[in-house]
Amino acid sequence: MKGRVFLFLIIVFFGFSCRNSKSKTSEFVFPQSDSIPVSEVEKLSPEAIADISKNISSPVEIANLLQTLQVPFSQNYLAASIDANRQGTNFDKALKLGILGADLGYLNMYEKTGSSLDVLSSIRKIAEDIKVGQFFDFESIKRLSKNKSNLDSLLFISIDSYSKIDNYLRANNRGQLSALMIIGVWIEGQYLATQVVNVYPDKMLSDRIGEQKIILNDLLLLISPYCKRDPEFISLCKDMQAIKEKYRDIRITYTLGDPVSVEKNGGLTIKQTETSVVTMSKEQLNSVIEITKNIRDKLILNN
Amino acid sequence: MKKTIITLTILFTFGFLAFGQVTDPLISKCAINAGTNAKYLKDFRIQLGKAATRSELRYKANMSLWKNTKYRFTMCNAENSNGQLILAIKDDTNKLILSSFDKKTGKIFSFVDFECQKSGIYQISYDFTNGQQGSGVGVVSMIK
Numbered sequence: 001m002k003g004r005v006f007l008f009l010i011i012v013f014f015g016f017s018c019r020n021s022k023s024k025t026s027e028f029v030f031p032q033s034d035s036i037p038v039s040e041v042e043k044l045s046p047e048a049i050a051d052i053s054k055n056i057s058s059p060v061e062i063a064n065l066l067q068t069l070q071v072p073f074s075q076n077y078l079a080a081s082i083d084a085n086r087q088g089t090n091f092d093k094a095l096k097l098g099i100l101g102a103d104l105g106y107l108n109m110y111e112k113t114g115s116s117l118d119v120l121s122s123i124r125k126i127a128e129d130i131k132v133g134q135f136f137d138f139e140s141i142k143r144l145s146k147n148k149s150n151l152d153s154l155l156f157i158s159i160d161s162y163s164k165i166d167n168y169l170r171a172n173n174r175g176q177l178s179a180l181m182i183i184g185v186w187i188e189g190q191y192l193a194t195q196v197v198n199v200y201p202d203k204m205l206s207d208r209i210g211e212q213k214i215i216l217n218d219l220l221l222l223i224s225p226y227c228k229r230d231p232e233f234i235s236l237c238k239d240m241q242a243i244k245e246k247y248r249d250i251r252i253t254y255t256l257g258d259p260v261s262v263e264k265n266g267g268l269t270i271k272q273t274e275t276s277v278v279t280m281s282k283e284q285l286n287s288v289i290e291i292t293k294n295i296r297d298k299l300i301l302n303n
Numbered sequence: 304m305k306k307t308i309i310t311l312t313i314l315f316t317f318g319f320l321a322f323g324q325v326t327d328p329l330i331s332k333c334a335i336n337a338g339t340n341a342k343y344l345k346d347f348r349i350q351l352g353k354a355a356t357r358s359e360l361r362y363k364a365n366m367s368l369w370k371n372t373k374y375r376f377t378m379c380n381a382e383n384s385n386g387q388l389i390l391a392i393k394d395d396t397n398k399l400i401l402s403s404f405d406k407k408t409g410k411i412f413s414f415v416d417f418e419c420q421k422s423g424i425y426q427i428s429y430d431f432t433n434g435q436q437g438s439g440v441g442v443v444s445m446i447k
Contacts, residue, residue: 272421
């Protein structure tokens with residue numbers, strides 16, 4: 001009898017703890033705990049970490065959205081103040097590699113090849129400094145940048161170079177640099193989106209900013225193992241937590257629906273009718289814009 | 304018509320050369336198959352042996368997909384594959400959103416366009432038909 005009660009309690013416990021909060025409330029919520037215990041992070045397999053790092057959205061997607069909204073290109077959004085020769089620590093270098101990678105994605109999407117060559121030179125210098133220059137196919141990117149008809153190849157090789165760097169760093173016990181690079185890419189993409197929405201207020205763009213709540217926890221999970229490593233990491237983790245706090249009350253809810261499929265030209269098109277809905281006040285958006293700018297500016301000026 | 308064919312041939316040839324110089328031929332082929340209006344996002348390289356049992360699709364990865372974005376998932380097989388590469392996507396509640404394999408008719412689509420309306424982290428699964436051995440590439444692109 002005692003055994004059955006114990007078994008029942010285990011089933012009840014796991015039944016509740018495994019239930020996704022979203023399925024109950026049809027709303028995306030952060031996990032209960034404010035910080036992710038180190039033991040949880042340590043349990044993550046290298047495959048799981050790789051999965052998280054690959055899962056973070058590409059800055060190319062933000063740039064694509066800006067193009068769809070017909071937002072003109074602006075040089076002002078780029079991290080022009082980054083001097084590749086003045087990056088003191090590997091922390092700075094890896095973070096800047098990410099930031100510049102996002103800028104490269106933005107430049108590539110808008111086919112601003114002249115400016116992208118300057119960014120490419122900085123990327124090359126920093127990548128060589130942290131001994132990952134061999135994965136960055138500088139010459140091919142440079143060549144493709146000059147030929148505007150090869151945008152897809154350019155996007156591929158740029159993204160692929162970053163993926164190779166990321167894989168190599170993680171495989172060689174330099175996961176902290178990989179995490180920094182990914183954080184850098186995300187921060188710069190977020191900066192780009194928030195700066196643009198300030199000038200061109202658009203619901204689709206502000207929704208995309210609000211939806212970043214979905215991947216924030218994954219980003220925190222990536223850097224959590226290093227949060228006590230040194231003052232630079234302590235400060236970055238604090239900044240990321242501060243961003244998370246700004247997102248806490250932004251709501252993402254879901255409406256239900258079944259996908260609709262249509263066969264066309266030998267292919268299949270699936271239209272999703274289920275939707276995500278972001279509820280974010282002007283004040284909430286402004287505070288995300290402000291904190292993103294403050295943190296990003298601090299990071300790029302920290303030469 | 305003749306002009307269109309010549310233009311397409313030139314585009315294909317130069318596109319292939321540009322890609323071919325920087326990556327392996329299967330990815331080049333697959334990215335080109337995605338179409339000229341498709342912008343590359345990422346690729347998955349899938350190599351699987353014959354499955355011991357036929358259950359769920361074996362290769363799994365997560366990917367964030369964003370509302371108001373139209374994605375194209377293109378599947379390409381290496382010549383030495385016994386099976387054909389198929390794709391299924393599930394959302395974070397494990398609900399099947401799409402499959403490139405129609406179980407009723409047995410039809411396999413070489414690409415699937417997905418008009419995403421719900422931002423989230425999705426599970427992308429690949430396998431080869433009937434759990435057969437195979438090698439292939441899945442390319443994800445954005446389209447207008």
